[in-house]
Amino acid sequence: MAEVYLNSKFIGSVENPIEFVQKIREERRRGSVSDKLNVFYKEKSDEVQLESSKGRARRPLIIVKDGTPLLTERHIKQLEKNEITWSDLSKQGIIEYLDAAEEENALVAFFEGEVSPEHTHLEITPLAMLGYCTSLVPYANFNQSTRLNAGSKNQKQALGFYASNFAVRMDMDVNILHYAQKPIVNTIMHDISNYDKHPAGQNIVVAIMSYKGYNMEDAIILNRGSIDRGLGRSTYYRPAVAEELRYAGGLIDQICIPDKDVKGYKTEKDYRFLEDDGIIYPEAKVKEGDVVIGKTSPPRFLSSMEEYSLASSTRRESSINLKHGEEGIVDCVLITENEEGNKLIQVRIRDERIPEIGDKFTSRHGQKGIVGLIVNQADMPFSAAGIVPDLIFSPHGIPSRMTIAHLIEMVAGKVGALAGRYINGTTFDAEPEERLRKELLSLGFKESGMETMYNGQTGEIYHAKIFMGNMYYLKLKHMVANKIHSRARGPIQLLTRQPTEGRAKEGGLRLGEMEKDTFVAHGASLLLKERFDSDKTVVPVCENCGIIAIKDNFKNKSYCTVCGENVQVSDIEISYAFKLMLDEFKSLGIYPKLQLESKY
């Protein structure tokens, strides 16, 4: 007697579970039971589990009956002629969807040739077990699985041609790669997904070698000549948005060049790009701080202001300007209105991004790296045939990561580039490596893919043969231009008087607790003090009651709020944060008395 559970609830028991399960499956294939039901017989605990709940990951497989797959040539022809559709196959009981549990009861053949009478299912294609991004990795079955994960993640961050109507879109924070290409070494997923309509990388020549140590630790070296010819060039788009908001009392924001008597008026120079309507003109070259859309808002606290009836002159400046570190060219101005009928202005700013040191690139095998050096073409190593690589990749990236497909792709890419054809690198179903190597030999190259190379600076021959080939490389969206940040002095927080945090606020780089410890461990006492001087203040302290006194520079005298004027008031240097803490103690009813004493 096996127990039967429907969606984990006990519903009864059956005498012969295997027969029962088989029957349900047959009924499902016939269509009399929902095809969303999965059934699973667990031998270990002798129970049958029926699942129809949502949220299970299921995947389609071809049903195999008595050693023959139910999907025949006839079906494929019908599919090609559009006489039947995918769902018809499902309805006819030729394919079915299995969930993770039911898969445990199935024996799935990988390829049609493997099918034996024991098999219950056949993979539609082995590629079906991979996701979209992973399917785009050529020769993926030669890689370590963790690299496929990393590679799939990287592909999502690649710059490309994300939408063909990008010129009329106002997407926030997007990039367009110039001269995007479709990969020479592709998979069938590239064809299925129309990858050539939205490519995201470029086919380049890669050499695996060291170059003066500038490609240590995953760094890569780029050829300046290639960059000048457009390698990895992209444009960054970012719209600035302003809205004429309506406030209670019929007041409204106004998009215009602010008057000089507006509260918070910047300088005339900041508004220089604005046209009469208060909006910047296209193709203006803007830098940080420049106003893109001029706007004024009504005063914040209306009631108190009404008495003076000076509403017009007390408007606030609320223009949109470029933030710290931003620059670019105004690409397009859009004037429209939003759902509430308010005037809406969007100004798209474009910025051309030429690869520079610190930009991130990757192949499709999780081999990401940062540009460590850009070398003049004349100084790049070159092969006997005069081929100069676009990119130099470090050989130390290969052994521990075991990305064999990375190497195969280079060979395949080389063959593809030389023979002028695309190479099919579909996972489990790719053009075999041996054939590629033979073809490479027939094309006049060494079948190993290695080449004799010469030092670009001295012309000396390298003793080692260098592995060189063509690869599809992706530029990732992490560019230094968006991240570079430094500060010597700048804005501070109002409450603590310590530097602000974060790049957008031009913040400081925090010397944290553990960094502090290193100073302490070195005994660098005064250096540590200097580091933490960012919020130092001098406060007068009453020596009688030990509470912070008041120093009146105007009258040039000091007095204590508690003890009056006839007390000794001394200046001490403390951090403002500590003064704040003393104030917080006072608000708690705790009396923080400072007892002063000469330091020397």
Add this chain to the structure above:
Amino acid sequence: MADIISEYEDRLPRKVIEEIKENLPKGASDGKIKKVMEAVLEEFNIARVSPGECVGLISAESIGEPGTQMTLNTFHFAGVAEMNVTLGLPRIIEILDGRKELENPMMEIYLKKPFASGKRIEDLRQLALQIKETTLKDVATEFTINIGDFTIEIKLDKDKMKEIDVTSGKVSDAISKQLKGYNIRDNKDSIILKARTKEDTFNDAYKTKEKIKEITIKGVKGIRQVLPVKREDEFVIITAGSNLADVLQLEEVDAYRTTTNNIFEIEQVLGIEAARQSIINEIFKVIESQGLNVDVRHIMLVADTMCVSGTLKGITRYGVVSDKSSVLARASFETPIKHIINAALVGEVDNLDSVVENVMINQPIPIGTGLPSLIVKIPKQGKEK
């Protein structure tokens, strides 16, 4: 020779001088001895920690940095059920927190000569059984309460009893020693308990029934498992569960080498110095087992900190940290409000003597270059006149 060496007595520690004396070749000339002493003195001065060196923080960093690489695994003894050892970070935390209840208390019992050799394997087995705690529920098959007269009947497992060599007489003796107010009748294959008081209720009988299950029949209380292990030339008994005080009472046990991993117990039985050494040993053992390399002196410093007060204190807000003299330093480490309010209630004064406080008020910290100061107090000029 002795003259030359004694010249250095105030400049070198006694132990170093003794070591030199031991290792000097006989008949060394005075000039050579002098040379040796000078060389030793120079080395010694180099090895010394400079004044103002921040030893505590360097220890903390030296233990903390490799600590980030430690794995969170527990090690299982192959073959023996429920014999596992806490290792890695959890064990370090356990030691440094000064916990009284360990996750896996263990003992290593060394034995005196005739047993240690393992020649008489039967004796060793007997001894192991004598140490392992057997409770009443281990030898009983059934506990029943007679609802009529509230007597408790314990049915005994003859095979089990034979295995661990106890008789029903011994069992009833053990019960009578550890349970008061009951009459015990021994029926050889069962034992019947009856309360002496008349007004016994079912509830009381039930409570008694549950209580007697834990009565120790044989062995040392708290020792759950025993495992004789051959270590080099002798047999050592490793136990799960720990009871140092009682194990040391056993005649066959070599009390000089027997140890437990429960530091708190060592402190109770052997004293604080032993506890200090035990902390060092235990931490070092973990660090070594992880293949890390930390100088013992860092660990010694931690152990010293935990033991200076004379009792074992963990590095927690209840232990070592609560002993700090500075309010601000205590407040900066967990539960600040509690410390500040308590300080305010008694009017504590913070002399700002240590590192944390001076970082807080942005003053030079009294460590390293910030340490030197004038000893002479300069009188205030105003007061003199």
